[in-house]
Amino acid sequence: MRILFIGDIVGRPGRECVARLLPSLRAQHKIDLVIANGENAAGGFGLSPKTAQEILDAGVEVITLGNHTWAQKEIIPYLDTDVPVIRPLNYPPGTPGRGWLRVSTRQGTDIAIVNIMGRVFMDPLDSPFRAADAVLAELADSIPVVVDFHAEATSEKVAMANYLDGRVSAVLGTHTHVPTADARVLPEGTLYVTDVGMVGPYNSVIGAETDAMVRRFVTQLPVRQNRRDQIEGPVSFNAVLLEIDSGTGRGRSIRRIDIIDEPPAER
Template sequence: MKMLFLGDVMGRAGRAAVAARLPGLRADWGLDFVVVNGENASAGAGLTPEHAKALLAAGADCLTLGDHAFDQKDMLRFVEAEPRILRPLNYAREAPGKGARVYLDRRGRKVLVAQVLGQVFMKRPFDDPFSAIDAVLRAHPLGGMAQATVVDMHCEATSEKMAMGHWCDGRASLVVGTHTHVPTADAMILAGGTAYQSDAGMCGDYNSVIGMDKAEPMRRFITGMGKERFTPAEGEATLSGVYVEIDDRNGKATRILPIRVGGRLAQAAP
């Protein structure tokens, strides 16, 4: 199985890059399944139903959210109606939607996708992500109930992301971090066969401060005072993420490659 995971889509520039480039990538790379984190796709804060539909139409099989899951209030209702959107497993017990689902890839193979929120340095306390994901993985053993499993670990601390990678090693095909918008240089296959990268990066304009227009973040860092709202940068975006190949027999990863398409961080294709 050939899979692509794209990191946090950031504003209009990120949405435009996904719409323009993902259909071609699916065809050129023979992708079987695509997961896109869309939690910053709408003005940098949350995801509207309209923008969700556009990302799905571009070729995403599943959209994950994050701590901004319900910043756009229409998502409270839409996430119940659209099964291809996942909010975090441990967001809140009363939250609408699901944090994990089994999907079918283009050849009918079962793909489990799950997302959890970390606890370290996050603005609000979330339930334990390790016990939350453990229950899901136990119910969907790799190579049995799922031919492939993807875990989106949405959090600040790289240490917590790495711990999650090792916690899921051998039980997931891919564990990848999102939320910090900066792609890390640690793509690897762990000892038990799980592909891992601490952060996939963002799909957005890297001539920015983690996707936001530079002026206001720099003003706040330099002067300690805010003047305006943060707004997403709107220059040419780079698609950032990971490409993974998975053994159909056991669900273990055989290859992982960081992906940077277009914009300032472009690199070679797989």
């Protein structure tokens, strides 16, 4: 089974880029399932029902989230409806939405997608390691499992991947928006990359307007940012293509697909 996992989609440039590239990637690589992180899809912050629908219409089949989950308030009731959108699993019990989802691929194999958030330099959530254990205990039959580990610290991500090695098909890092060059198969067959990256403005500071971000770091003053929807120019598309044995759930290969995409000139 082949799965395409797309890094954090940032604003309109990211959404439009996914819609432009996905049909040909899907055909070229014979992809059975497309997953994308959508935590920055609505103007850079969070996901709205409208932007979620736009991403699903573009061909993404499951959307994961992260620390920006609650930025758009309409997402709260939406996450409790029957949509293929999940938020980090390790929020406190009673939080709206769910942290994992079981779906059928086009090939007919069931697979579980899990979204977990790290704690180092991030919100103080429940232990991501114990949350992973709990969900794996719930999945009594051994179906393939893909984990989006939304985290800042590379050490926490590598530790999680090794903790889950041989128990899940893949652990894929998201959140930093910077793609890492360490895509690999771990000793027990789990596919891993520290960060998938993003689909967002190429000339930017992790998807945000460069001048405003630089000014903020230089002056240490709060700086008003334009919505990330307004950044024109080329778009960085970062994803990974996974090949997983449908029977055993063992990872066979992981490779990066990184494209710098020029949007069409006329709008």
